[in-house]
Amino acid sequence: MDTRAPAAPERTVDIIARLQDRLERGRGAEIRLVESILADPQFAAHAPIAQIAERAGVSEPTITRLARGLGFPGTREMRFHLAQALAIGGAYLREPSVPAEELPLSAQVIAKVASGAHAALDLMSMGLADVDIESMARQICRASQILVYGTGGGSSFAAVELQNRLFRLGLHVTAHTDPQLQRMSASVLEPKAVVIGFSVSGQAASVRDAVTIARQYGAKAIVVTTPNTPLAKAGDALLPLTFKEDGNLYKPSSTRYALLEAVDILAMATAQTIGPKVLESLRRVRHSLASQNIRNPDLPIGD
Structure with missing residues (x-):
């Protein structure tokens, strides 16, 4: 089964402006629907169609x-662009009680980091709507050996974190962030093995090479990366990274939250x-x- 997701739309559409225009030209049920969407775009981007219709008092x-x-x-594309609009300009769709420039620096920082994290998670959720996560989880849990590759700050963090999530499920998993070890370890894999490669840009040469080498020897490869990149084309299955940076040079990239969502999705699907x-x-x-006297069952398993 081909588990690649359809490529995300590349053009950014101002769906909010289009919705506002429909308020002027629409009628009856359509106006009620548009008003409902604009009142709570977060709900409209993620809720089931039946619930959106029920809330607006219209038919599906x-x-x-x-x-x-x-x-x-169709509705899938509309909801994708709605999530994208939230990611890019969500802060402008809500009336702040205090103008951002009048907030203390600490409050500004907290708001910007939190809104960036929400935006990254929103876009990822929409981008994964049609991805066959179950098939990936089956491959992972049946593998004789799992190697996870990532190079650079975010991708290496994701690779090590996925190792942390999978070994406690009783799986034989190792993460490699060193480029040479990635290539060498891939060359000794057997056909029942699975490799998982992380790269935000999809351009990390060592991860792409390791995936290619592993597949040469019969191993399966799951890649977590931006669609339509060299790494995306190198794997058997793609878990697409869908994100949009906000251009704030002072704030660390919110893409890390998208990577962490991908890690947790793979880990939870495998566990289930x-x-x-x-x-x-x-x-x-x-x-x-x-x-270590860590006895509280409400705490995470391992710090």
């Missing part, structure tokens, strides 16, 4: 007609695919921490 076909009237092939057997491994990890 009305949503489809609106999407086409706005120039989109394995099923109750993972509970014994997790119990042992929790038990091992008792020697």
Whole structure:
């Protein structure tokens, strides 16, 4: 099965302006729907179509007609651009109680970092709507060996974090962030192995090379990267990174949150695919921490 996601639309569409224009030209049910979407674009971007229709008091076909009237092939594309609008200008869609420039520096920083994180997660959620995560999870849990590759700050962090998530499920997993080790380790894999490559740009040569080498020897490759890049084309299955930077040079890239969402999605899907057997491994990890007096069951398993 081809688990590649369709390429995300490259052109940024000002869907908010289009919706506001429909308020002037629409009628009846369509106006109620547009008003509902503009009142809570976050809900409209992520809620099931049936719930959007119920909240607006319209039929589901009305949503489809609106999407086409706005120039989109269907509701999926409309909702993608709505999530993108939230990511790029979400702060401007809410009336702040105090103008941003009048807030203390600490409040400005907190607001900008938090809004960037929300935006990254929103766009990722929309971009993964049609990705076959279940198929990836099955490959991971059946693998004789799992190698995770990432080079650079964000991607190496994601690779190591995925190792942390998977080993406690009882899986044989190793992360490599060194370019030479990536290539060498890939060359000794067997056909039952799986490699997972992370690269935000999709241009990391060592990760792409390792994926290519691994596939040469029969291993399967899952890549987490930007669509339509060299790494995206090198893997068997693509978990697409969909993000939009806000241009703030003082703020660390919010792409890290998109990477972390990808890590957690793969880890949780794998755990659920394995099923109750993972509970014994997790119990042992929790038990091992008792020697450090970390006994509160509400705390995460491992700091």
